[in-house]
Amino acid sequence: MKKLIDLIADELMQAFEKKGYDGKYGMVTLSNRPDLCQYQCNGALVAAKLYKKAPIMIANEVVDSLKDNKTFDKIEAIMPGFINITLNTAYLAEYLNKMSKAEQYGCEKAENPETIVIDYGGANIAKPLHVGHLRSAIIGESIKRISRYLGHNVIGDVHLGDWGLQMGLIISELKKRQPDLVYFDENYTGEYPKEAPFTISELEEIYPAANEYSKNHPEFKEEAKSATFQLQNGNRGYNALWNHILNVSVSDLKKNYDNLNVTFDLWKKESDAQPYIPDMITYLKENNYTRISEGALVVDVKEDTDTKEFPPCMILKSDGATLYNTTDLATMVERRKLFDPDAITYIVDKRQELYFETVFRCAKKTKLLEEKVKLTFLGFGTMNGKDGKPFKTRDGGVMRLENLIQNINDAVYDKMMENREMSEEEAKGIAKKVGLAALKYGDLSNQTSKDYIFDIDRFISFEGNTGPYILYTIVRIKSILMKYKELTGSDLNDTGSIIPSDIPGEISLMLEASKFNDVIEHSFEENAPNKICQYIYDIANAFNSFYHENKIITQEDKGKQKSWISLISLVQGILETCIDLLGFEAPDRM
Incomplete structure (x- = not known):
């Protein structure tokens, strides 16, 4: 349409x-x-x-x-x-009636669907999710949903960090604590235990302890480097431990991402790219893309149009070790082989922009990716506290994501119980939905690249530009429609057509509803969920103004009443579609 x-x-x-x-x-x-x-x-x-x-x-x-x-x-x-x-309002009403009957309210799917890989989440194995992981996860989830809504083939990849020195540190710390574990017996040839020798809580304590210990004990750090090398070169016992670490970590990560209503199609890891590295390096050397610089293998990516020096992309360090650059390039090779994508979008902290520009240039210059593949770095800003500094706990530590979510849910629950009487179970269920809306809308309503202030009191407000306000508007529409159905016995799927109007508030609401497909298309083109947030805030305001100026349920002109019911049914559908694209849902009451 x-x-x-x-x-x-x-x-x-x-x-x-x-x-x-x-x-x-x-x-x-x-x-x-x-x-x-x-x-x-x-x-x-x-x-x-x-x-x-x-x-x-x-x-x-x-x-x-x-x-x-x-x-x-x-x-x-x-x-x-x-x-x-x-x-002409007759023309506008006719357009809205067509929207009401059209699939996706007239928002057309792409004529030439693209295959798009979205790299978001970026969690590390053996570490808990913290507030720094929030933005990548919820921005990526929303962009994935918007892209799919328009008919594109989208592959969301969490791309876990699992292959660096952190693995060696954990293995060495385990060996220090439990040297008799069978994984450290070089002569053992049997099957390793199926159950991990640690819980997720123990694992999350082991890594920071090992990291801290290595800072003052260089011999332990060397041991960890050796363990990392042995793991990456096939040590059986270390490989079995690594698999335990993966399984325990991923189970916990999935639980936490579920709480954010964030899902991934792929749980790929840095290590999955390792098999592609040797052939990739051979290819780069044989095609004369590389040179030696101070012992390291690099690719020059500076362009004639650059007005300042641009660093080369390092492929191997002077000791032959690989880097993040190497792994990320090999991951592109893997994605090309598995999916042949038209586009790859990375949703990462904006401070990584130079790094990704270097890797992108290298991938295109060396033809690891075809020129037609669109590479996008979508850098996000920092979530800050009221002091304007990166958000921390009260004692100055980094807050775990599950604690942040729980804090918001508790605050919403307390606010609801001040004004409502309902069972504790129902209130907690509603608070979970409203809390998620508060958190996601509070983030996504900002331009992705901008820093923003995390203000829990503002985010959970039922008034103003907030998630709870949007949900409250949807719940209000649901309530009106249910009352109408109870009073008239009408089928809400067959209330007739929207008719022309001379009521300013109604015309404003009609105009806002008519913008739906334009907003969704622009949100996709610009990777901008904030445009959907602004739109639903505008349409919610238009609905609430219309609602306060007109008595829908007691309207005596039944033709006009039916038209209004049709209009607000369309508005409800648009709002619910939009919040689904943002990654949250509305309860039936608040």
């Missing part, structure tokens, strides 16, 4: 052409003065230079050719050459 703004533009383009001007000047935008009009066209101002004519003269000619067009209630030329447009 064509976007409303495009349909309006088609009328203007034809009018420009009819008067002898290039149709491209008929482009239409939303009005920046909604008190004066709904849409505007500024093409006459630009065309004036080419046609050597006063812009107001061109605008008047175009408007004159549209004076009998039933699409518009009012269209006029304004000095120095603006064209102000107000739609």
Whole structure:
């Protein structure tokens, strides 16, 4: 279904052409003065230079050719050459009725679906998720959902960190604590135990203890490096321990991601790229992409257009060891082989921008990826406390993600119980949904690259630009529809059509509803969930203004009432679709 703004533009383009001007000047935008009009066209101002004519003269000619067009209630030329447009509400109502009946409310799927790999999450094995993992997970989940909604083949990959020195540190610490474990017996040839010799709680304590100990004990750090080397070169016992570490960690990670309503199609790891590294390095050398710099193997990625020095991409260190660069390039090779993607999007802290630019350039220069593959670095800003510094616990530590989620759920629960009487079980269930909405909306409503202040009191407010306010609006619509159904016995799926209106609040709500497919498309094109947040805030405001100005349930004009029920049913569907794309859902009551 064509976007409303495009349909309006088609009328203007034809009018420009009819008067002898290039149709491209008929482009239409939303009005920046909604008190004066709904849409505007500024093409006459630009065309004036080419046609050597006063812009107001061109605008008047175009408007004159549209004076009998039933699409518009009012269209006029304004000095120095603006064209102000107000739609006929019959035309607007007809468009909304088509939306109501259309699949996905008229939001069309892509004509040429792309295969897109989205790399998000970025958790490390043997470490708990903390607040620093929040943004990647929920931004990635939303972008994945938006992309799929538009028909693209999307593969979400958590890409776990599991192959560095941290593994050697954990193994060495275990050996220090429990030297008699069978995994450390070089002569053992039997089957290793199926159960891990540690719990997730013990594992999460082992790594920081080992890391801290290694700082003051260089011999222990050397032992950990040796253990890492042995693991990566096939030591049976160490490999069995590594598998235990993976299984225990992934089970815990899945539980925590489930609490965020975040899922992944792939639980790939850094180690999965290791088999691709030897052939990749041979290829780079044989095709003369590499050179030796101070003993290290590097690829020069500086371009002629660079105005400052740009570092080479290091492939191997002087001692022959691989780096993150090596692993990330090999992961691209793996993804090309497995999925042949059209695009790969990385959702990572914005401070990693230079690193990813280096790796991207290397992948394209060396033809590890074809030029057509779109590589996107979507860098996100920091979640800060009220002091403007990265969010911490009260004692200055990094807060675990599960504790952050629980804090929000508890705060919502307490707020609800102040004003509502319901069972503890029901209140906790609702608080979990509202808390997740508060957390996700509080994050996603910001432009991805911007830092923002985490303010739990503001995020859980039922008023203002917050997740709970959006949910409360949906619950209010649900309540109205249920009352209408109870009073009339009507089937809410067959309430008739939306009819033209002269009520300003209703027209505003109709206009907001009509923007749905345009907003979703732009959110996808710009990787911008914040655009959906702004949209649902606008439509929620428009609905609540309409609701306060009109008595829907007690409306005596039954034709008008049915039209209103149809309209708010459409609004409910749009809102629920949008919050699903953001990764949360609404309860039935609050």
